[in-house]
Amino acid sequence: MTLIIDGLTAIFLALGVFLAFTGALGTLRFPDLYTRLHASSITDTLASFMILFGLMLQAGLTLISVKLLLIFLFLWYTSPASSHALIRAAYLNRLPARLIRRPNKETPPSKP
Amino acid sequence: MFSYLRSLSIGLLVFWLLLSGYWDNGLLLLLGVLSMLLVVYLAGRIERYYPLRSLANPRTLLRLPAYWAWLFVEVVKSNIDVARRIWFPRRYPISPVLEQVPMTQTTRLGRTIYANSITLTPGTISVRIMPDSKLLVHALTHQGMDDLKAGEMDRRVTAMGEQ
Amino acid sequence: MFGAACLGLLVVMAVALVRAFAGPSVYDRILAVNMFGTKTVLFIAVYGFFTGRPDFLDIALVYTLINFVGVVAVLRFVEKMIDPKDPSPATENRKEQA
Numbered sequence: 001m002t003l004i005i006d007g008l009t010a011i012f013l014a015l016g017v018f019l020a021f022t023g024a025l026g027t028l029r030f031p032d033l034y035t036r037l038h039a040s041s042i043t044d045t046l047a048s049f050m051i052l053f054g055l056m057l058q059a060g061l062t063l064i065s066v067k068l069l070l071i072f073l074f075l076w077y078t079s080p081a082s083s084h085a086l087i088r089a090a091y092l093n094r095l096p097a098r099l100i101r102r103p104n105k106e107t108p109p110s111k112p
Numbered sequence: 113m114f115s116y117l118r119s120l121s122i123g124l125l126v127f128w129l130l131l132s133g134y135w136d137n138g139l140l141l142l143l144g145v146l147s148m149l150l151v152v153y154l155a156g157r158i159e160r161y162y163p164l165r166s167l168a169n170p171r172t173l174l175r176l177p178a179y180w181a182w183l184f185v186e187v188v189k190s191n192i193d194v195a196r197r198i199w200f201p202r203r204y205p206i207s208p209v210l211e212q213v214p215m216t217q218t219t220r221l222g223r224t225i226y227a228n229s230i231t232l233t234p235g236t237i238s239v240r241i242m243p244d245s246k247l248l249v250h251a252l253t254h255q256g257m258d259d260l261k262a263g264e265m266d267r268r269v270t271a272m273g274e275q
Numbered sequence: 276m277f278g279a280a281c282l283g284l285l286v287v288m289a290v291a292l293v294r295a296f297a298g299p300s301v302y303d304r305i306l307a308v309n310m311f312g313t314k315t316v317l318f319i320a321v322y323g324f325f326t327g328r329p330d331f332l333d334i335a336l337v338y339t340l341i342n343f344v345g346v347v348a349v350l351r352f353v354e355k356m357i358d359p360k361d362p363s364p365a366t367e368n369r370k371e372q373a
Contacts, residue, residue, distance in 0.1 A: 010276050013321070017283035019195065020314060024290035026198040027310065033302050034237070035208050036294075038194055038252045040310045041234040043287075046191040051280070051317050055324055063133045067332040070130070071316065071339055078343035080231035082309055084238060085350045087250065090302045091239050092354070100207040102254055131333070 005057050012054030019047035032098045033090055037083050044079035048072065116159065117152055124148045172221075175272045182268065187233055194234045194252060207254045210239070212246040215266055222273040229265055236260055277325035284318045305349055312342035 019042060026039025052072045059065045091097075128144035129135060197204045217223045227238040230249060235256040239248040251257035288311055295307035316335045323331030 006276070013276065013280040016317075017280055017287065019191070020284065020287045020317070021290070022195045022198050024287045024294075024310065026194070027294045027307065028290065029198060029201065030206070032208075033300060033306065034210075034250050035206060035252060036303065036306060037237055037250075038234050039198060040306055041232070041237075042191055042194055042198075043310055044313055045187050045232060045234060048313065048317055051321065055320055058324060059329065063130065064329045064332060066130050067329075067336060068320065071320065071332065071336050074336070074339040074343075075313065075316070076232065078339065079313070080228045082343055082346045082350075084227070084231050085347055086302060086306060086309070087237050087239050089350050089354050090300070091248075095300055095302060097210060097250070098208060099210055100254075102209070131336075 009054040009057045012050050012057070016047045016050030016054060019043065019050060023047060033095055034087065034097045037087055041079065041083055044075060044083075048075045117156055120155055121148055121152045124151055171274075172272055179268060179272055183229055183232070183265075186265070190233045190235045190256070193256070197252065206252050208250065208252060209254055209257050210248065210250050211257055211261075212242055213249045213257075213260055213266075215245055215247050216270045217266075217273060218245075219273060222269055225272070226266060226269045229269065230260065277321055280321045281318065281325055284314055284321060288314045288318065301353060305346060305353070309342065309346045312338070312345070316342065 023039050023041075023043030026042065027036045030036045030039055049072065052068050056065045056068045059068065125144065125148055128148065132140055132144065134140045197206055215223065215226055217226055223241070227241075227247060230236050230238045230247070235252045237250045239250055242248050249257070249260065251260065291307050291311045291314060295304050295311065298304045298307055316338050319331050319335040319338060323329045323335070
């Protein structure tokens with residue numbers, strides 16, 4: 001039983017570290033701030049979930065798990081707020097964004 | 113009737129109990145109650161100057177878990193999409209786009225939930241609220257913007273705020 | 276297992292620091308520092324399990340909130356640079372680079 005839980009924890013931790021590395025790599029590869037923010041939100045959302053969930057499996061049903069859950073909730077509540085504040089400040093300060101036009105001029109049909 | 117300050121004080125007490133873990137130490141409980149009273153007093157002062165106009169009605173709170181489950185699946189899907197575009201930029205190129213998206217929520221709470229959900233999903237970030245209840249959104253790809261404009265998330269958030 | 280995760284997170288933090296030093300604009304640096312803070316929270320949590328002392332989680336919890344408040348505070352400071360005379364009607368075309 002503990003072997004299965006240890007294996008699951010290892011898998012979740014490995015996935016989490018891989019996703020965190022993906023996000024950090026994205027901030028290096030993407031061309032401007034606006035696209036880099038998308039990369040950093042990967043590390044904020046799913047990577048933190050994977051790592052904290054892997055730790056929760058180790059802790060079981062204790063107060064430690066509750067604390068891990070609280071960290072997870074705080075991260076998921078604060079990360080959109082801080083990235084929105086960041087992109088809003090950058091936009092209002094006229095940081096140039098690199099955009100790509102749609103191939104055809106007409107806007108896509110939006111379903112009601 | 114649960115007013116804002118009353119539910120805040122109950123929530124803070126539960127928070128203290130969960131964090132400290134000592135449920136039978138008199139001194140720690142007293143300190144918890146004292147700090148709860150201090151925070152509620154400060155929140156009451158803020159409430160006097162910047163009142164919270166729309167509190168969630170109980171039905172919204174009941175519908176919240178189902179929405180969270182749906183949102184979590186969306187977050188996972190878009191995470192995979194963005195991670196794919198980071199690792200294989202040649203096969204999956206990015207096409208950043210900045211467009212206005214209509215939103216049908218009317219309350220401040222609904223709009224906050226919608227904008228936060230957009231930002232939480234990797235691949236789309238809400239930039240600011242425009243006139244005519246539109247939201248300026250930056251998306252990593254044209255595909256992501258089209259998915260957002262299809263209005264699934266907007267419809268769910270609006271349905272959650274209904275009486 | 277926890278030690279390997281700690282090492283991996285340290286590598287990720289180093290990569291985030293590269294962006295913090297290289298970032299052309301001040302926003303890139305704030306973004307990198309924010310990401311570095313999130314990674315620090317996760318690192319503290321994993322390190323607590325690595326040393327067998329999960330009390331470290333309290334520190335991680337506080338660090339989450341301080342990280343958020345710190346980023347918002349720095350952004351309030353940076354936002355002062357916004358020109359109040361031009362309230363940004365913001366057409367997208369103006370911002371496009373060829």
